[in-house]
Amino acid sequence: MPRTHALRTQVQCTVNGDEVDFLCADETSLLNALRDELGLTGVKEGCGTGDCGACTILVDGKVNCACLMFAPEAEGSSILTVEGIAQGDELHPLQQTFLEGAALQCGVCTPGFLVAAKALLDENSDPTETEIRYALAGNLCRCTGYDKIIRAVQEAAVQLNGASK
Amino acid sequence: MTVTENPRTYKYVGTRPVRHDGLDKVTGKARFAADLDMTGQLRAALVRSPHAHARIVSIDASKAEAMPGVKAVVTGADFADLDPTHPEFDMAVNLMARGEALYNGHVVAAVAAVTAAQAAAAAAAVEVDYEPLPAVLTIDEAIAKGAPIANTTNRTLFSGDAEPSNLASVNEFGRGDIEAGFEAADIIIEREFRTAAVHQGYIEPHACVADCGQDGKAVIWASSQGHFAVRSKTAAALGWSTDRIKVIPAEIGGGFGGKTTIYLEPVAVLLSQKAARPVKLVMSREEVLRATGPAPATKITAKIGATNDGEITTLQSTMYFDNGSTKGFSALTGAMSVASYKLPNLELHAIGTVTNTARSAAYRAPSAPQAAFAVETLIDELAQRLGVDPIDLRLQNAVVEGDATAMGMPHPKIGFVETLEAIKNSDHYNSPVPEGAGRGVATGFWFNIGEQSSATVNLNEDGTATVVTGSPDIGGSRASMALMAAEELGLAVDRITPIVADTESVGFTDITEGSRATFATGMAVVNACRELIEELKQRAATIKSADVERVEWVDGAAVIEGEDRLTIPEITAMAKNTGGPLTATASLNAAGAGPSFAVHVADVAVDEETGETTILRYTAAQDAGTAIHPSYVEGQIQGGSVQGIGWALNEEYIYDSNGVMENAGFLDYRMPVASDLPMIDAIIVEVPNPSHPYGVRGVGETGIVPPIPTLANAIAAATGVRMTSLPMSPPRLLAAITGGADG
Ligand code: FES
Ligand code: FES
Numbered sequence: 001m002p003r004t005h006a007l008r009t010q011v012q013c014t015v016n017g018d019e020v021d022f023l024c025a026d027e028t029s030l031l032n033a034l035r036d037e038l039g040l041t042g043v044k045e046g047c048g049t050g051d052c053g054a055c056t057i058l059v060d061g062k063v064n065c066a067c068l069m070f071a072p073e074a075e076g077s078s079i080l081t082v083e084g085i086a087q088g089d090e091l092h093p094l095q096q097t098f099l100e101g102a103a104l105q106c107g108v109c110t111p112g113f114l115v116a117a118k119a120l121l122d123e124n125s126d127p128t129e130t131e132i133r134y135a136l137a138g139n140l141c142r143c144t145g146y147d148k149i150i151r152a153v154q155e156a157a158v159q160l161n162g163a164s165k
Numbered sequence: 166m167t168v169t170e171n172p173r174t175y176k177y178v179g180t181r182p183v184r185h186d187g188l189d190k191v192t193g194k195a196r197f198a199a200d201l202d203m204t205g206q207l208r209a210a211l212v213r214s215p216h217a218h219a220r221i222v223s224i225d226a227s228k229a230e231a232m233p234g235v236k237a238v239v240t241g242a243d244f245a246d247l248d249p250t251h252p253e254f255d256m257a258v259n260l261m262a263r264g265e266a267l268y269n270g271h272v273v274a275a276v277a278a279v280t281a282a283q284a285a286a287a288a289a290a291v292e293v294d295y296e297p298l299p300a301v302l303t304i305d306e307a308i309a310k311g312a313p314i315a316n317t318t319n320r321t322l323f324s325g326d327a328e329p330s331n332l333a334s335v336n337e338f339g340r341g342d343i344e345a346g347f348e349a350a351d352i353i354i355e356r357e358f359r360t361a362a363v364h365q366g367y368i369e370p371h372a373c374v375a376d377c378g379q380d381g382k383a384v385i386w387a388s389s390q391g392h393f394a395v396r397s398k399t400a401a402a403l404g405w406s407t408d409r410i411k412v413i414p415a416e417i418g419g420g421f422g423g424k425t426t427i428y429l430e431p432v433a434v435l436l437s438q439k440a441a442r443p444v445k446l447v448m449s450r451e452e453v454l455r456a457t458g459p460a461p462a463t464k465i466t467a468k469i470g471a472t473n474d475g476e477i478t479t480l481q482s483t484m485y486f487d488n489g490s491t492k493g494f495s496a497l498t499g500a501m502s503v504a505s506y507k508l509p510n511l512e513l514h515a516i517g518t519v520t521n522t523a524r525s526a527a528y529r530a531p532s533a534p535q536a537a538f539a540v541e542t543l544i545d546e547l548a549q550r551l552g553v554d555p556i557d558l559r560l561q562n563a564v565v566e567g568d569a570t571a572m573g574m575p576h577p578k579i580g581f582v583e584t585l586e587a588i589k590n591s592d593h594y595n596s597p598v599p600e601g602a603g604r605g606v607a608t609g610f611w612f613n614i615g616e617q618s619s620a621t622v623n624l625n626e627d628g629t630a631t632v633v634t635g636s637p638d639i640g641g642s643r644a645s646m647a648l649m650a651a652e653e654l655g656l657a658v659d660r661i662t663p664i665v666a667d668t669e670s671v672g673f674t675d676i677t678e679g680s681r682a683t684f685a686t687g688m689a690v691v692n693a694c695r696e697l698i699e700e701l702k703q704r705a706a707t708i709k710s711a712d713v714e715r716v717e718w719v720d721g722a723a724v725i726e727g728e729d730r731l732t733i734p735e736i737t738a739m740a741k742n743t744g745g746p747l748t749a750t751a752s753l754n755a756a757g758a759g760p761s762f763a764v765h766v767a768d769v770a771v772d773e774e775t776g777e778t779t780i781l782r783y784t785a786a787q788d789a790g791t792a793i794h795p796s797y798v799e800g801q802i803q804g805g806s807v808q809g810i811g812w813a814l815n816e817e818y819i820y821d822s823n824g825v826m827e828n829a830g831f832l833d834y835r836m837p838v839a840s841d842l843p844m845i846d847a848i849i850v851e852v853p854n855p856s857h858p859y860g861v862r863g864v865g866e867t868g869i870v871p872p873i874p875t876l877a878n879a880i881a882a883a884t885g886v887r888m889t890s891l892p893m894s895p896p897r898l899l900a901a902i903t904g905g906a907d908g
Pocket of ligand 2: 140141
């Protein structure tokens with residue numbers, strides 16, 4: 001039987017600490033590959049154009065919009081998604097402060113905020129409110145007005161600093 | 166911060182536990198509709214009209230059907246032929262065009278294929294022959310003499326007119342003597358206001374999965390504000406009986422009114438039926454902006470009169486709200502929301518128009534923000550002209566219990582005065598206005614509604630409990646249900662699991678709208694708990710061979726004759742021997758929804774070179790009645806405030822001359838981001854609603870009403886320029902400042 005579509009490319013990378021491989025068409029976005037091939041549906045699509053941050057992931061430690069990357073670009077990289085933030089059953093302080101501080105309402109933006117906030121705190125352990133607001137400016141939340149999100153990040157920074165002292 | 170008028174104290178109500186669904190949402194496990202996949206599932210894509218108004222001459226799907234992976238195509242011909250007088254006619258025509266495409270983006274066909282890419286390619290290959298028709302794009306065009314008809318199925322509501330019209334609804338109401346009112350006035354101010362259409366902007370695009378079985382029944386996984394409404398609307402659009410459809414609620418990623426109607430589910434069901442496989446249908450952001458939701462554009466003239474003593478004597482207003490392609494009630498609710506002041510003489514005209522733009526949908530306190538922009542701007546000008554404090558002027562004229570609403574009905578017990586005083590006494594209002602900045606205040610009102618709800622409370626064998634409701638949780642309502650159940654039963658809140666059940670597992674429940682979930686569904690939960698407590702007392706009496714009359718329920722336990730105690734786990738452990746499982750169900754059509762008032766204050770700085778407004782400080786006070794979970798009440802106040810801020814400063818639908826939305830993406834439809842904003846200080850005022858067991862008013866909506874006039878008034882204070890059209894974006898504000906006129 002004649003083929004009606006091209007065979008897919010195999011991609012190998014590390015996701016949340018595990019070595020994985022998956023197949024994708026060359027034009028598949030990394031977002032769709034993570035969601036559809038690897039079942040990581042914690043990575044959300046709010047726009048598909050890099051404007052909402054719902055798909056925020058870390059690629060080799062750097063913040064990226066998964067919707068703006070082609071899946072084959074992930075070859076050989078190390079990816080962190082919201083599913084990989086907790087250590088086993090121990091939540092990351094950000095996850096804990098988001099819960100306790102009611103920093104989520106519908107929660108669809110939450111995975112992106114957590115990843116972006118983790119990237120911030122990994123680089124800057126004691127950010128000012130303004131630094132937090134700018135670091136999260138690529139993430140849209142329509143429910144909370146951001147107030148409780150900013151406070152949850154501030155509180156997580158305090159906790160992380162307390163733990164490291 | 167809470168300003169408490171509430172005389173009662175509770176053990177659980179008013180505390181801030183971690184919400185029950187929170188863990189799944191911070192770990193990525195929560196399943197929204199687009200996250201669900203079924204075995205053998207197809208993906209679907211929609212064909213949308215490139216014309217704002219066109220006759221569909223023919224649709225040829227033969228090429229699309231022959232493409233790889235394609236399993237089904239549907240068009241308007243596959244849907245039930247509803248009579249235009251059917252209440253769901255507009256909804257049904259909006260989700261699949263029949264005969265005419267009514268706006269750019271109107272769906273004319275749909276395709277299901279093995280992959281999303283195949284579906285998209287096939288959708289592009291569906292050949293539609295259109296005959297373009299004249300399009301009507303604005304309120305002014307719609308009401309112009311001799312205007313083309315935007316939608317030939319539209320008849321003006323309740324007019325009895327047989328002829329099609331561009332007017333969706335025309336309402337007039339008022340009281341007193343308008344002329345005498347203006348004669349008695351020493352100051353009269355009149356202005357015309359314009360606002361653009363805006364979107365609710367939920368971050369989760371519309372999505373569903375439908376699986377239609379050989380038995381002719383369908384299961385739908387949906388993201389909606391009301392899965393029972395998804396069922397009834399889908400049934401109507403397909404001409405099916407409701408028992409053929411089961412709707413399972415997915416987590417919902419924001420709605421704000423925009424997910425009270427449906428766009429996708431009947432299409433997915435029909436595709437699934439044709440293909441005999443599950444079908445997943447997910448909108449792109451561009452589709453969401455082009456073809457769902459917008460809140461109406463408006464044109465409002467308002468004229469107000471007051472005496473030199475500050476007594477408002479009269480208000481007259483004509484409000485046009487553009488419903489988009491099909492009729493709605495938006496104009497009426499806007500006019501009705503003018504209900505905050507004693508207005509002895511009042512005349513309101515509310516007119517809804519129909520145009521060839523996307524069908525509008527509810528957006529948080531629907532139509533009240535636009536009306537408040539007009540009225541609260543005029544009140545601010547009155548205060549300025551009279552030289553009085555804007556809060557004092559409002560206090561002087563504020564409605565209290567028994568005063569008439571816009572429609573003439575008396576207000577029930579309300580907390581407007583208390584909310585005004587909360588801002589008047591706030592740290593913010595009593596601190597000096599920063600150098601060079603301007604301060605504005607404004608108020609807002611929303612009715613709130615009751616409607617129908619059901620709840621079941623099941624006690625488990627070990628004395629834990631499950632609270633089952635049919636209200637989708639869009640902002641933390643599960644936690645509120647658990648808190649009220651905890652308070653009633655005397656059971657720790659973490660021993661209660663609140664869930665939202667599908668349409669076959671809980672009694673009928675209306676949509677989560679009108680700020681009703683915690684109020685009405687909460688009342689059903691309380692009623693079910695109270696019934697359960699009676700049963701628990703009976704069981705305790707049986708266990709102790711006591712007279713049930715001598716059993717009291719105290720703090721989570723049955724107390725028999727004032728001494729012997731039986732806790733819930735002790736009673737549930739004996740359930741099998743005392744009459745079987747412990748469960749109770751309650752249903753109601755809740756009356757007595759309590760209106761909620763809000764008062765906001767903002768300090769802004771305006772860059773006179775760029776026209777950019779920076780919000781330096783923002784405080785919002787709102788009457789919650791009783792805050793069941795204060796964090797989520799604050800969240801509603803803060804979220805509503807920021808949506809209003811976006812509406813005021815940046816958001817707008819921009820159409821080109823062909824009716825194509827030019828900014829259908831988040832880059833150009835610019836919603837507020839974290840760096841645009843300061844903290845939003847939320848002050849919860851508690852004037853309990855006497856019609857609710859815990860005094861709940863519902864807090865979801867009012868918060869979006871005051872921000873627009875609050876910022877307009879602050880900008881006026883900072884620049885001396887009165888903005889009367891939205892958004893007050895940098896170029897418009899700059900033009901107004903440099904031109905000395907309004908932008
Ligand atoms: S989905 Fe990637 S930024 Fe919005
Ligand atoms: S919590 Fe709903 S978008 Fe952020």
